[in-house]
Amino acid sequence: MFSCKESFKQSFLKRLERLCGKSFHDSSKLDQYQTLSMMVREYISSNWIGTNEQSRSNQNKQTYYLSIEFLLGRLLGQNLLNLGVRGIVQRGLGELGISLDDIEETEIDAGLGNGGLGRLAACFLDSLASLDLPGHGMGIRYKHGFFEQKIVDGHQVELPEQWLKHGYVWEIRNADQAVCVYFGGEVKMAQEGGRLRFWNENAEVITAVPHDIPVIGYKTKTINTLRLWNAEPCSLQHEQNILKYKLDTEAVSECLYPDDTHDEGKVLRLKQQYFLVSASLQSIVKSYKKNHRSLYDFHKKVSIHINDTHPALAVPELMRILLDEEKMTWEEAWYITVHTISYTNHTTLAEALEKWRIDLFKPLLPRIFMIVEEINERFCEWLWEKYPGDWDRIEKLAIIAHGEVKMAHLAIVGSYSVNGVANIHSNILKEREMNGFYTVFPSKFNNKTNGMSHRRWLLKANPPLADLITEAIGDKWIKDPESLLELQPYAHDAAFIESFQKIKRQRKQILSDIIKNSTGFAVHPDSIFDVQVKRLHAYKRQLLNVIHMMYLYNRLKDDSAFSIYPQTFIFGAKASPTYHYAKKIIKLIHSVAHKVNHDPEVRHSMNVIFMENYRVSSAERIFPASDVSEQISAASKEASGTGNMKFMINGALTIGTHDGANIEMLERVGPDCIYTFGLKADEVLHYGEKGGYRSREYYQHDARIRQAADQLISGFFEGEADEFEQIYDSLLAHNDEYFVLKDFASYAEAQERIQKDYRNKRLWAEKAVTNIAHAGYFSSDRTIREYADDIWGIKPHPR
Known part of the structure; x- marks a missing residue:
């Protein structure tokens, strides 16, 4: 359909009538945008499938990049450019009396991020695909992004961001790959086969439904995936107040960064973070097990990267899966976890290093809290053995202290790599802000200066x-x-x-x-x-x-x-x-x-x-x-x-x-x-x-x-x-x-x-x-090559 100008014009007109039920002359710019975007999706579908099949058949190591934000911008123009067909499309549309620029203006920026953190993640996805590297993004499909800003008499006024009001043509909803995420309830345990078994009763269950977006590399056949999770009610949940349950569920993927000035908002933010990591890790493990009998070599085939501390709960969640579902010992599960997860720190501001009060954390995530407590206890014991009598060091480095769970500490202890994002930033982390951890784990710390696409x-x-x-x-x-x-x-x-x-x-x-x-x-x-x-x-x-x-x-x-x-x-x-x-x-x-x-x-x-x-x-x-x-x-x-x-x-x-x-x-x-x-x-x-x-x-x-x-x-x-x-x-x-x-x-x-x-x-x-x-x-190409070589250990797909 994109082989030449005439072929494109014929395909475009046919698909527009079929998709919109309108003649070309009655169609709107939105109709034309959606038709062209669907044509691109159809055009890349075989390569998208092929990339996934190649990863499975070659059993190459995969990287999964977990981020609370992905600030994608508009995709149509970028995708046409990466596919090398923009010129054909522009000339073809021009002969039909349509401006490609006008069609591109119809696309709404995807409301999946706020600033630099999310835009960096989007640039990284572009570079991963363009370099033929097996790397995928995982985030949340927010119904409303940060907010739409209006200025009234010089004051900022926030309006709901409505990026999904016409749907999103680039995503595919894969309900058959949905997973369940559990909140609250009580943790039960019993002896079984000589070991303790843990399970959760009376939990709130939410269905996480994946929406997959193709990530198209520049003039390559590699099509990676950005998987976004949508929170939906679960048919297994029995609630007296079903309407409240529905609203509470949908709130999890409703807004980016809900107001956390009150405890209700804080709990919702923590809920979002666990929702992201639990759904993502369950999906990653499920995909891995299709081609492997056990998870004992999981860390050799999978790298999970957490973009700042928002996804730091990946550490205890992977432990939960390995302990409770795969029946591993603590030592086996910990070895795999700490050799699978890597962490990027993005701040030197103390107030930006996340901490969660125990009284909020424990009731919402009781089993996860038990695991974090155990991680902290073992880490503190290890510190005591290494630095006997140094209570001050233990107090400063503990994951749980003074009634709070410290997410940066959890991420450092539970990962094999901790990187800053500029030379000076990494040096500040090592010499000042995280010097205590650098002294204990010097080989974990490294620098990867950021880049842009x-x-x-x-x-x-x-x-x-x-x-x-x-x-x-x-x-x-x-x-x-x-x-x-x-x-x-x-x-x-x-x-x-x-x-x-x-x-x-x-x-x-x-x-x-x-x-x-x-x-x-x-x-x-x-x-x-x-x-x-x-x-x-x-x-x-x-x-x-x-x-x-x-x-x-x-x-x-x-x-x-x-x-x-x-x-x-x-x-x-x-x-x-x-x-x-x-x-x-x-x-x-x-x-x-x-x-x-x-x-x-x-x-x-x-x-x-x-x-x-x-x-x-x-x-x-x-x-x-x-x-x-x-x-x-x-x-x-x-x-x-x-x-x-x-x-x-x-x-x-x-x-x-x-x-x-x-x-x-x-x-x-x-x-x-x-x-x-x-x-x-x-x-x-x-x-x-x-x-x-x-x-x-x-x-x-x-x-x-x-x-x-x-x-x-x-x-x-x-x-x-x-x-x-x-x-x-x-x-x-x-x-x-x-x-x-x-x-x-x-x-x-x-x-x-x-x-x-x-x-x-x-x-x-x-x-x-x-x-x-x-x-x-x-360029983020340089940055991603450094991540791939020095941290993740992934290799390009053979062309």
Whole structure:
């Protein structure tokens, strides 16, 4: 059906009539999108089946990647690109009077993630398939994603995210592979055959039904699977209040990150996490047993990777299956478990390391709690033997302590590999945050610097730039991204630089048009597009950006001799619904935007834009149009970042702290092609441990800071005198936890360098091309090869 343009047109028209019951002329864009997507699914079905059969017949080791998020974005365009048929489809539809771009716009972003964690998982799936590696994702099929963001009078308002309102054409529901997941009840035990047998009575039973999505590799026959679990009522459950049971069941896969400010929400989050791991592990074990008589070699054929601590219950759940269902001894089950599971840590923030109160955990998961207790007891005994008398060490490393179950500790003890996601992050884990565990298990710890799918973020998001690169160095970079290094000489090629500048200008015009259509405000594409798009969190320091914008506004108003090259500051971010401080920052951005954009004396020099409901599909428009990438987290707080890499590969220059992968980017491009500033990680950590930082001193001694800070509470923003008192207090009364004031002067100086360098358009373009040339290292292909070789031990399918 995709062999040529004419064949495609005939197939498309026939299938549209058959699927929609309409003539082509009566069909809608949605009908056309669903028809084309079904054609792609049909086209890849034999390879999807073949990949699964090849895995079974070859008995290759498989990796299963468990993640609470998979931020996929739109799939139609990416799938057509990976299959190598986009050109045929585009030409065929064009002759039918249809724009492929319009059809792609019909697709709704899948609501399966929130930010970097989920987008990383999606990039990893793309690389696994493109490298012919046997690796599959497992997550939850949320009915509603994080939320749809609306801005009302500058305030974030959350609306239900409705990504499934038209169904989801890419998924296949496999009810015959459903499994049961058990919650609550009482654990019973009895002697049987010389050993204790455990079982659960009076439990709440939920059916986990898998919905499978094909993961299509780039120009390869490998089609891996993303399996998403949907929570449905179980016919075995006997309930007096059947309606309540139905609602409670469906709530498990209803929303990503339910509100956990109260115990009810906390229990639901824990329920989601166990639902994910129990359904996934039961499915993995069932699949394994089709080709193997016993599970004693399970770890030799299966690798289970947990993406952050959300799936850490995989450790006791695999133990439960091996102990209770496979009748293994503790020692046998533990050996297999600890040689099967590997763990990625994504944070250095103590508050982000999950802990669950025993009084919530134990009633919900009684058998799992018993197993965790036993793991903890044996681990503490082992520590006592290794470090006799060292009670302090045992208290710090225990999995259960002070009435809580510590999920990161469980993940470390129950796995064979623990990796950070950037060199500095992994070193912080080893030297500080998890030094106790590193001392005990030094061989477990390693680094795997994150990466992004260059095919999604360059080849698909920026076709003109991708074509220019291919014209210069050939297309091998698409499968071998590190060959982008061959682009470096073109940083000094006049013709290439001119073409690059034209493409950047075109992409900025496209984004300008989107901004005009969505906000009604016109920004000039010849201004510097300075962009900060990411989750809204205090440590990511959108506030530092805002305070600097306020300073620029004040300087432009107060000093008639001062001028800047026109600069458009673009934000995109969602704040968690219960994170009130972050929501205040969103309001502040809008208040500054209103002030700046409506001031006739200033608006020709600077503009401020907030792009509502930031998501993958909007990111694909933003990255190619950006000149400056804001990566300004407080040093040591951002584990890696991947947005920095997506900007880099599209030719934006980074202004960033010495944090996460920014440091590795600096090492590759050199200090002239990146704008670094601020405290180093060891300085931030020293302040955290020893104290000595007094934010009020910076307020008192820097007039720029004092003016901007005072404007937060002085009535400078009309009618909002008390609106930003919380932000003001965070900077002064609470001593500026993330060093916004400390880093302000250094940040302002880096911005001055950007202003100076951007005026030399040729020099700026040379720096941008140098960034692109070195961005290949930050492809998820490189990251996944390292995981495959160093952690999982998986090999590519034979072609």
